[in-house]
Amino acid sequence: MKMQMTHIGVGIAALGALAAEGKDFSREELNAMLDKLAASPEPKSVLAMMASCYVRIMPRPVGFEYVCRKCGAHTVYPKNTMQMANVLARRRDEAASLKALGLDIAVDESVLCQKCRSAEELGLPTAGTVVKRPAKDSEAKRFLWNIGEKVRIIEADYPGWYRVLPELCEAWVSAKYISETGEILGDGVNIRRSPNLDATIICSVYKVHPPMKRLPVRPGDPSDWVRVEWPHGCEGYDGSRCYNVKSRYIGDLSYDEKDFVSPSRINRLAWLINGKRVAARDDDAKILKAFLSGERTVKDRFGRDAPLKEDLERLRKLLGPGESDPLVPVEPEEVEVKVDL
Numbered sequence: 001m002k003m004q005m006t007h008i009g010v011g012i013a014a015l016g017a018l019a020a021e022g023k024d025f026s027r028e029e030l031n032a033m034l035d036k037l038a039a040s041p042e043p044k045s046v047l048a049m050m051a052s053c054y055v056r057i058m059p060r061p062v063g064f065e066y067v068c069r070k071c072g073a074h075t076v077y078p079k080n081t082m083q084m085a086n087v088l089a090r091r092r093d094e095a096a097s098l099k100a101l102g103l104d105i106a107v108d109e110s111v112l113c114q115k116c117r118s119a120e121e122l123g124l125p126t127a128g129t130v131v132k133r134p135a136k137d138s139e140a141k142r143f144l145w146n147i148g149e150k151v152r153i154i155e156a157d158y159p160g161w162y163r164v165l166p167e168l169c170e171a172w173v174s175a176k177y178i179s180e181t182g183e184i185l186g187d188g189v190n191i192r193r194s195p196n197l198d199a200t201i202i203c204s205v206y207k208v209h210p211p212m213k214r215l216p217v218r219p220g221d222p223s224d225w226v227r228v229e230w231p232h233g234c235e236g237y238d239g240s241r242c243y244n245v246k247s248r249y250i251g252d253l254s255y256d257e258k259d260f261v262s263p264s265r266i267n268r269l270a271w272l273i274n275g276k277r278v279a280a281r282d283d284d285a286k287i288l289k290a291f292l293s294g295e296r297t298v299k300d301r302f303g304r305d306a307p308l309k310e311d312l313e314r315l316r317k318l319l320g321p322g323e324s325d326p327l328v329p330v331e332p333e334e335v336e337v338k339v340d341l
């Protein structure tokens with residue numbers, strides 16, 4: 001880390017001198033530099049000590065208010081699960097330090113403003129309807145939703161996954177096992193997602209369980225089942241937990257954010273480099289700094305000196321000519337990975 005700082009310091013000093021002469025990098029200069037890097041021999045990779053200690057800062061559950069630099073509108077994010085303020089501050093700092101190195105760069109923050117960019121324009125669904133259930137038994141057992149059920153989509157940027165909450169927090173219990181006032185009658189009674197014995201069990205409750213809240217009967221409700229509020233503390237919805245659901249099970253998407261502004265917006269921040277919009281990634285600032293400072297290596301995430309040449313493709317994407325990235329990223333192929341809560 002110390003070494004990296006030294007290098008940046010040297011770079012800033014050298015480029016500061018250039019900037020003083022009014023020599024900011026033009027697209028042509030950047031292209032020439034990219035070609036030079038491409039033609040350069042690979043530097044010897046030096047193994048550094050593995051980073052062995054990480055500082056983990058837990059997100060605090062507070063809201064985040066974004067004030068648009070363009071139109072002045074306030075957008076209030078009720079949850080700050082993504083540490084949005086931190087991410088935004090980091091991107092702004094990164095852009096400022098790259099600007100000091102002579103790069104024409106800014107952060108495209110318009111995606112954070114509900115007035116400048118609608119959820120629809122950004123392709124961020126905020127609600128959907130369950131259209132499919134898993135075919136595999138093992139998956140279907142844990143799948144809490146029924147076809148036709150509406151869910152609120154909290155986050156939409158995991159490739160192939162949504163984070164969702166039930167729109168209606170309700171479940172079912174056989175009428176035999178619940179009293180008129182909601183007391184459980186039985187030793188272990190299953191609470192189910194829908195009114196039939198094959199439906200997914202969300203939890204089992206016992207006599208000692210506090211009375212369940214019976215919900216008003218609706219036309220069409222079977223008489224031998226009782227609609228109840230989803231029991232708090234049960235495996236499942238407890239007012240704050242979200243579920244990760246594969247996006248293929250949810251269709252009929254809607255994009256009206258209402259009061260809940262999608263925190264996925266923070267993932268759509270982009271760089272404006274020489275006027276070209278490129279979706280921002282975490283390592284971009286690091287490799288751009290190294291490149292503009294004339295370094296041939298860059299510290300990878302294990303603290304090793306990796307050849308900067310390995311990042312040539314990304315550098316070309318960031319600095320070279322070409323189309324701006326679209327506002328709505330191209331949906332990647334669905335990947336079968338488990339996303340932890």
Ligand SMILES: [Zn+2]
Binds near residue numbers: 114
């Ligand atoms: Zn705005």
